[in-house]
Amino acid sequence: MSVTSMIRVHVQLAGTPRLHLMITGGFLAVVAAFAGFSYYVSDSAGYARLDGIWLTIISLAQCAFLALLAPAAIRKALQRDFQSGMVESHRLSPMSNAQIVFGYMIGPAAQALMLYAVSLLAGSFFLARLALGTGSFNVATIGSAFGGWCFTQACLMVLAVVTGALSLLIGIVSNGKSNILGIIVAISVLGGWSLVFLVPGLALLLGVMSAGILSKFIGAAGGAPVDAATIVGSVLLQALLSVILLASACRKFRNPQRSLFSIPLALLLSTWAGITLVAGVALVPKHRWLFAGWSGYEFLQTICSTAAFMLIGWFALSAAAKERLELDRARAAAADGRGRSACDLIPAVLAAATMLVFYVLRELSQLPSLSLAPSGPPREAALLSASVLAAFVLSFWTDYNLIYAAAARRRRMLFTLILAVGIMKVAPLLVDSLATEMMHGAFNTPWAWSGYLAGLSPFGSILLMSSDINGETARGVPLFGGLAVQAVLALGSVAIARRARRAITASDSKVSAVRSEPRANASGGRE
Amino acid sequence: MSEALLKLERVCVRFDRVRAVDDVSFSLHVGELLGLIGPNGAGKTTTLRAAAGLQPLDAGSIKVFGQDVFTHSTTVGHHLGFTPDTPALYDTLTVEQFLRFIAGSYGLKRAQASERIDHWLEMLWLADKKDEKVGALSRGMKQRLAVARTLLPDPHVILLDEPAAGLDPAGRVQFRKLLASLRDQGKAIIVSSHILADLTEYCTHIAIMGHGRLHSYGTVAEVAGAADSTRVRYRVLLAQRLADLGTRLQALPNSVSSLDFDGDTIEFEFERDRVEAAELLGVLVEAGLPVAEFRMLSPDLEQAYLRTGIGQVD
Numbered sequence: 001m002s003v004t005s006m007i008r009v010h011v012q013l014a015g016t017p018r019l020h021l022m023i024t025g026g027f028l029a030v031v032a033a034f035a036g037f038s039y040y041v042s043d044s045a046g047y048a049r050l051d052g053i054w055l056t057i058i059s060l061a062q063c064a065f066l067a068l069l070a071p072a073a074i075r076k077a078l079q080r081d082f083q084s085g086m087v088e089s090h091r092l093s094p095m096s097n098a099q100i101v102f103g104y105m106i107g108p109a110a111q112a113l114m115l116y117a118v119s120l121l122a123g124s125f126f127l128a129r130l131a132l133g134t135g136s137f138n139v140a141t142i143g144s145a146f147g148g149w150c151f152t153q154a155c156l157m158v159l160a161v162v163t164g165a166l167s168l169l170i171g172i173v174s175n176g177k178s179n180i181l182g183i184i185v186a187i188s189v190l191g192g193w194s195l196v197f198l199v200p201g202l203a204l205l206l207g208v209m210s211a212g213i214l215s216k217f218i219g220a221a222g223g224a225p226v227d228a229a230t231i232v233g234s235v236l237l238q239a240l241l242s243v244i245l246l247a248s249a250c251r252k253f254r255n256p257q258r259s260l261f262s263i264p265l266a267l268l269l270s271t272w273a274g275i276t277l278v279a280g281v282a283l284v285p286k287h288r289w290l291f292a293g294w295s296g297y298e299f300l301q302t303i304c305s306t307a308a309f310m311l312i313g314w315f316a317l318s319a320a321a322k323e324r325l326e327l328d329r330a331r332a333a334a335a336d337g338r339g340r341s342a343c344d345l346i347p348a349v350l351a352a353a354t355m356l357v358f359y360v361l362r363e364l365s366q367l368p369s370l371s372l373a374p375s376g377p378p379r380e381a382a383l384l385s386a387s388v389l390a391a392f393v394l395s396f397w398t399d400y401n402l403i404y405a406a407a408a409r410r411r412r413m414l415f416t417l418i419l420a421v422g423i424m425k426v427a428p429l430l431v432d433s434l435a436t437e438m439m440h441g442a443f444n445t446p447w448a449w450s451g452y453l454a455g456l457s458p459f460g461s462i463l464l465m466s467s468d469i470n471g472e473t474a475r476g477v478p479l480f481g482g483l484a485v486q487a488v489l490a491l492g493s494v495a496i497a498r499r500a501r502r503a504i505t506a507s508d509s510k511v512s513a514v515r516s517e518p519r520a521n522a523s524g525g526r527e
Numbered sequence: 528m529s530e531a532l533l534k535l536e537r538v539c540v541r542f543d544r545v546r547a548v549d550d551v552s553f554s555l556h557v558g559e560l561l562g563l564i565g566p567n568g569a570g571k572t573t574t575l576r577a578a579a580g581l582q583p584l585d586a587g588s589i590k591v592f593g594q595d596v597f598t599h600s601t602t603v604g605h606h607l608g609f610t611p612d613t614p615a616l617y618d619t620l621t622v623e624q625f626l627r628f629i630a631g632s633y634g635l636k637r638a639q640a641s642e643r644i645d646h647w648l649e650m651l652w653l654a655d656k657k658d659e660k661v662g663a664l665s666r667g668m669k670q671r672l673a674v675a676r677t678l679l680p681d682p683h684v685i686l687l688d689e690p691a692a693g694l695d696p697a698g699r700v701q702f703r704k705l706l707a708s709l710r711d712q713g714k715a716i717i718v719s720s721h722i723l724a725d726l727t728e729y730c731t732h733i734a735i736m737g738h739g740r741l742h743s744y745g746t747v748a749e750v751a752g753a754a755d756s757t758r759v760r761y762r763v764l765l766a767q768r769l770a771d772l773g774t775r776l777q778a779l780p781n782s783v784s785s786l787d788f789d790g791d792t793i794e795f796e797f798e799r800d801r802v803e804a805a806e807l808l809g810v811l812v813e814a815g816l817p818v819a820e821f822r823m824l825s826p827d828l829e830q831a832y833l834r835t836g837i838g839q840v841d
Binding site: 002004005006008009012013084085086088089090091092093094095096254255257329333 | 579580581583585586597600601602604605607608609611613614615616617618619620624627628629630631632633634676
């Protein structure tokens, strides 16, 4: 009952039934008119080609309805509800979080779903024409065509759930202000295909990043060179992601102060990311048509995919830091003293997972020619691997403490923090590369200090471990020197977090002192 | 004493370094109507939002029927109703569509919903607005619709933040009656308001807040008389206006304080004791004042509030 109320009210808010019918009928009329005209002016020999064109147009329209219009409607509904205060009204009601989230996923998207339903009919019509127009009425051919069509529709629906859930979650987190679709479009326009080339795992989320990829995805069901196993795998990964996003939306709806994901959910997300990134790189050799022109960039793809994993690992870090903070606050309020928490192990867990992902990616990339595998005696190789692992641990540990301190000071500075930490990790690498290139260009000699800056970043550590820069010296001293600097930074972050923790304890002891005072009149004689 | 319907225990809410609610505790039982007063920024709205489970706590706990409002929000949702100071409504729906949605979200059956919608629209003078768009209603009507939304699921604990702010005088009278009726039905109600005269009429309890803290809490008589329970305010009406009233009032004894007069009306504070009051009446008559009415006023909440020194009532 509650879910149907949520759905019904959002349909009512989107417009009157007459308006919905007019829009849907209007779309159908436009398609019929243009299609009719195109068939009218064409000779019968060109009908098959027209069937194919119209099927593609309908498919693209379906993508627009499900992947763009529906998420936009969800965001708009959330924005309106936040502005009018109705979100709080929903929070007060006895509806469960799942009912509310489900209502938001379906209700505002109803118009888009109606358009999709109509386009499904139109698409089936063109598909039937296409199948029958092959010249021989063959049940198997028609069955196969419709099977592919239905499969494509199922894939589209999963994609719609992912984009809808993403839009909903971002809307809940940003009080309906952020427009994830705008961000996606901006990334698609600015980054476009290059993002998929750098992080092949993104190709498994086809459609999320680029309309161009989406069209290929739709084409895949019709015979494009993507095997069914890849598509099924891709759809399953998308489905898992949507489950994670919806679970997070349920968790956040009534408790906006919580971290975006719980620790188990964030770890599940990291696992999902690991599988997706690894699968993406594994699929590169099988889909050279998709990655045409990017041969020889496997090393870069490995580094970028590892970096993407680290970035997603931040959600788990954030969840752990916030949980630790809540624990410390509870302990301070109860004057329970300090203590350790299992949350502190998360940075180490993530570091180990990153190392694992890196090694698997490295193996899949099959790049021994680039000296990716540490050369030299096994002992040296083990030492270098341990150094990179240490770099990951220090990196995650530093970030964990900084997030803790920011949250303890109630600063809404996550974006700034991400940017700062991102710069801290990437900038040394870029500056080092730039300086090395410039020195080489100017004096035609290798720069003596090459690698020293790169060693300050965990990604630089991977580079130093995997390639020879200035021979053994560049690999050893910059790597270990950089590690030492990273350790100092980590200790600094520990000091910052400790200071924030002390502030919590001091602040809550004041509250305890207030409590111990007699409270004139308050609740006097009530209990 | 029966189990508390609503219980706030050592509630603390902070915004950055500001303590919006600081160690506030009280409880509400069946048939109790608490008036929450205090200047702007005293923490009234934050207290109500916290009690509704909308504002996370930094410390303390809030329970409705013994269940935590934050961890059992869906269960508590059946028992608790909250009207914020700015009505949360869907402007593009009709009044009936909006209330039907609310009824549906609380799981009410269609017939039951229809019955209750008609009842509350009638009670809140909105029956003729049933088919009008919410956006077309006046501010006062929207306020009443928001109250109807709160009362529709028949909650046991009702929290109203400035409910009479947008109401016209007739609406305020009707609203007072409604609150008194709800109180008599056994609901536990908190009303935050700046209209203190109204509160004395229907509240059973009063809480005065300032700077996030609870300065006073008790029955209306307790709080109003908290400053000095032996003294009370009196009003004297004269049969005619006197030009030399000020001169004649010099005859009053020194124990009379907070004296205000305006031609034919005199107000002052004096001992509560009836014998002393009778003697004072004699003094007034002897001074040649044509006393038409001599009345001991009910506890003056406004005076009690001003004595706390928290701030002015808006």
